[in-house]
Amino acid sequence: MDPYLLLEKTKRLLYDEASKAGRSVLMRKLAGPPLSSGTLGPDDEKIAREQLKARESWFDPAPVKDYENAFADWNGSAHAFSFMGARVALSSCVHALGLKPGDEVIVPGYTCVVVPNAFHYAGVKVIYADIELETYGLNASALRAKITPDTKAVLLHHLYGLVCRDYEEIIAIAHERGLFVIEDCAQATGAKYKGRNVGNLGDVAIYSTERSKVFSTVEGGFATCNDPTFAQRLEEYRGMAPYPDVFRIEKELYNVIIDYNVDVSPERWWKGRLVGLALRNKVVVSTVREEENGVRPRHYGCRLPAPLAVIGLNQLAKVGRYNQERREVAREWDNWCDKAGYEKPLVVENSVPVFLRYPLLVEPEKKKDTLWGYRELGVKLGVWYKSNLHPVTSKVEGCPYADEAVRRCINFPTIRERS
Numbered sequence: 010m011d012p013y014l015l016l017e018k019t020k021r022l023l024y025d026e027a028s029k030a031g032r033s034v035l036m037r038k039l040a041g042p043p044l045s046s047g048t049l050g051p052d053d054e055k056i057a058r059e060q061l062k063a064r065e066s067w068f069d070p071a072p073v074k075d076y077e078n079a080f081a082d083w084n085g086s087a088h089a090f091s092f093m094g095a096r097v098a099l100s101s102c103v104h105a106l107g108l109k110p111g112d113e114v115i116v117p118g119y120t121c122v123v124v125p126n127a128f129h130y131a132g133v134k135v136i137y138a139d140i141e142l143e144t145y146g147l148n149a150s151a152l153r154a155k156i157t158p159d160t161k162a163v164l165l166h167h168l169y170g171l172v173c174r175d176y177e178e179i180i181a182i183a184h185e186r187g188l189f190v191i192e193d194c195a196q197a198t199g200a201k202y203k204g205r206n207v208g209n210l211g212d213v214a215i216y217s218t219e220r221s222k223v224f225s226t227v228e229g230g231f232a233t234c235n236d237p238t239f240a241q242r243l244e245e246y247r248g249m250a251p252y253p254d255v256f257r258i259e260k261e262l263y264n265v266i267i268d269y270n271v272d273v274s275p276e277r278w279w280k281g282r283l284v285g286l287a288l289r290n291k292v293v294v295s296t297v298r299e300e301e302n303g304v305r306p307r308h309y310g311c312r313l314p315a316p317l318a319v320i321g322l323n324q325l326a327k328v329g330r331y332n333q334e335r336r337e338v339a340r341e342w343d344n345w346c347d348k349a350g351y352e353k354p355l356v357v358e359n360s361v362p363v364f365l366r367y368p369l370l371v372e373p374e375k376k377k378d379t380l381w382g383y384r385e386l387g388v389k390l391g392v393w394y395k396s397n398l399h400p401v402t403s404k405v406e407g408c409p410y411a412d413e414a415v416r417r418c419i420n421f422p423t424i425r426e427r428s
């Protein structure tokens with residue numbers, strides 16, 4: 010390269026970094042508690058560094074088995090199978106339930122785009138039904154209205170770590186109409202209903218350990234069930250699923266280091282940027298452009314490899330403590346809602362939520378411009394969801410409550426800042 014150009018380029022880079030660093034200092038006070046990766050600690054960073062050096066054991070099935078058994082035990086489920094995401098776990102459920110092209114599944118019209126995708130990839134028709142605005146779960150009466158002779162399954166979800174309001178009623182409707190129930194527990198790992206973890210009332214359930222969920226392996230998730238026939242089918246799918254390639258595994262491990270330093274570390278206001286810059290080529294995003302367009306990406310459909318299972322085991326040992334913290338912080342937000350005159354989210358009777366985030370409905374202007382969160386509360390506000398099929402801006406017809414949540418639902422962080 011021309012030396013002059015190189016000099017200019019270097020100057021530009023240094024200038025950019027200096028101005029970003031300057032902003033970082035200003036942002037120190039504004040950084041606030043993490044909305045993502047809050048359960049990662051220096052111990053996880055250490056494990057990631059060790060695993061980066063232990064390539065010979067990346068395809069060892071033993072740690073994965075240990076992790077699956079530990080999760081099944083912890084979750085009170087008979088079986089658990091791990092994948093590179095709850096979305097892949099959902100694909101395994103489609104296989105386990107034997108859903109076929111032309112079958113219909115009813116899904117809440119307020120979800121992540123990767124949820125309908127898992128059905129679309131298998132040719133299963135997705136029918137959206139509205140939610141309720143107390144826990145943002147599938148609305149039982151909306152569900153009833155959408156059942157047709159082709160309906161084979163219903164997907165209910167427990168969002169923000171709350172147990173959904175119509176949980177038992179949805180299960181009852183499904184039993185009465187002979188439908189399978191898939192529980193999407195991606196945001197509610199560890200939430201309890203009548204003493205059992207969510208996911209154990211339906212036929213199959215999915216959990217996510219993506220970086221913004223209850224605990225993190227950067228990407229990852231489980232399918233669980235209690236029925237031996239479904240277990241055999243889930244295991245079959247897991248057995249057919251390839252491992253991610255070594256470049257992907259390496260990136261995932263680097264992202265444990267990035268996420269801890271950028272989102273959680275007490276020094277993140279200066280160190281986060283350095284680590285982020287040094288490892289900028291390693292960043293993984295969980296939902297790629299193809300998925301936003303409903304296309305199955307080439308790397309889709311993998312099982313979880315050993316090094317991420319080792320991280321997951323370490324995370325699992327800590328998750329109870331973090332969920333306790335989330336519930337305590339939620340009580341503080343309850344008090345804030347009472348004072349500020351906002352409706353608190355519903356905690357269903359006999360349930361123990363995990364409050365992945367604390368959701369509430371605010372004025373639409375306060376969702377469009379969330380900077381008031383910094384100014385008035387010292388926190389970055391979450392905006393799950395900004396569309397019916399997050400993060401895609403497409404709209405789903407006939408779900409007015411979901412539309413209202415899209416306009417008005419914001420989320421407070423529930424993990425405290427580390428110091």
Ligand SMILES: *Cc1c(COP(=O)(O)O)cnc(C)c1O
Nearest residue numbers: 094095096121195217219229230
């Ligand atoms: C995050 C999420 C998923 C997908 O989980 P991945 O592990 O990222 O595949 C599915 N459903 C809901 C409700 C989610 O929040």
